[in-house]
Amino acid sequence: MDKNKQLYIRTAIILAILTVLEIGISYLTISRMGQIVLLMTFAITKMMLVAWIYMHVQHETKTLKWIIFIPIPAGILFTISLMYDIPFRWVV
Numbered sequence: 001m002d003k004n005k006q007l008y009i010r011t012a013i014i015l016a017i018l019t020v021l022e023i024g025i026s027y028l029t030i031s032r033m034g035q036i037v038l039l040m041t042f043a044i045t046k047m048m049l050v051a052w053i054y055m056h057v058q059h060e061t062k063t064l065k066w067i068i069f070i071p072i073p074a075g076i077l078f079t080i081s082l083m084y085d086i087p088f089r090w091v092v
Helices: 003-025 030-055 063-068 071-083
Strands: none
Touching: 003 030, 030 071, 063 071
16 A cells, blocks of 8 residues: 555544544533633644645645744634633623
């Protein structure tokens, strides 16, 4: 079997396992904040895996890799900052 084909199949299996784990998280009896943190972690991992393997980012220049992956920490910080609003029920 071609080496690239093995990589794609392995990546698809990993993505499927992460998806099943995400579904399983909804059945855990943990706090809502804990569920959100776990789901965001899995989502970011899956997003980076898809970008790295299927979009062939590993073959790009260093500058383009930085341009693609720099916004990720900003998104994480934005998500964390929004998590403080979870306990509040804002009515507009």
